[in-house]
């Protein structure tokens with residue numbers, strides 16, 4: 001069975017069909033524009049690395065570490081997926097479910113978002 005090149009759904013109909021519909025065709029073509037893949041892949045790699053570092057340093061879900069420890073582990077402060085501003089005005093920065101908050105004197109609080117508070 002052929003599957004859609006964009007969404008991987010099984011295809012029905014003509015044997016030479018490559019996409020479900022025009023939407024999947026245009027998604028696929030956009031993703032394969034020259035220049036798209038390397039840029040996205042590079043950023044994804046940084047995000048994945050950052051998440052790994054945070055997870056490794058923070059097995060209990062909450063810990064304070066020194067900024068230098070993160071840098072030494074290969075953490076890149078330029079890349080994150082989203083931020084979360086608390087009511088007290090603290091801005092947590094997240095790489096997927098792993099987050100951190102900058103404290104005084106190069107200390108960084110690592111946290112994990114288990115989804116229970118949303």
Ligand SMILES: [Zn+2]
Nearest residue numbers: 004007020024
């Ligand atoms: Zn499709």
